Amino acid sequence: MDLNKLIEIVDEGYPDGFVKRCFDNPKKDHGDTLALFLAREVGDNFDPEASDKEQIEETLRVVFNARRELDAVCDVLTAIRFTKTGVAIRKERQ
Numbered sequence: 637m638d639l640n641k642l643i644e645i646v647d648e649g650y651p652d653g654f655v656k657r658c659f660d661n662p663k664k665d666h667g668d669t670l671a672l673f674l675a676r677e678v679g680d681n682f683d684p685e686a687s688d689k690e691q692i693e694e695t696l697r698v699v700f701n702a703r704r705e706l707d708a709v710c711d712v713l714t715a716i717r718f719t720k721t722g723v724a725i726r727k728e729r730q
Contacts, residue, residue, distance in 0.1 A: 637688045639679060642695060646678055677702065 640659075647656040654671035655678075657664075662675065677698045686694065716724045 637691055638684070639682045642682065642691055643675060643678055645692075646674060646695065646699075650674065673702070674699070 643656055643659045647653055647659075650671060652668075654666055654668040655674045657666050658668070658672040659675035659679065662672065666672065678695055681694050681698050682691070683694070712726075715726055717726075718724055
């Protein structure tokens with residue numbers, strides 16, 4: 637499969653076609669840096685010599701890795717509590 641087809645597949649799962657838009661015109665500000673990130677990650681990890689199956693597996697690997705990293709950020713943000721004055725502090729780990 638070529639890179640354009642792989643981007644189209646990824647774009648099917650992303651709202652509003654922004655991954656494809658960011659891939660087609662990466663210099664334009666589409667207002668969606670996550671879509672731009674996906675377009676870049678897929679493009680950066682694309683191997684034109686790989687089979688379709690290998691392309692999908694590699695794309696899954698990089699997207700799952702990104703999800704793990706985003707989940708880690710969500711975990712830290714979830715661990716924040718606010719003082720009575722509205723100051724954010726991290727909860728102590730138990």
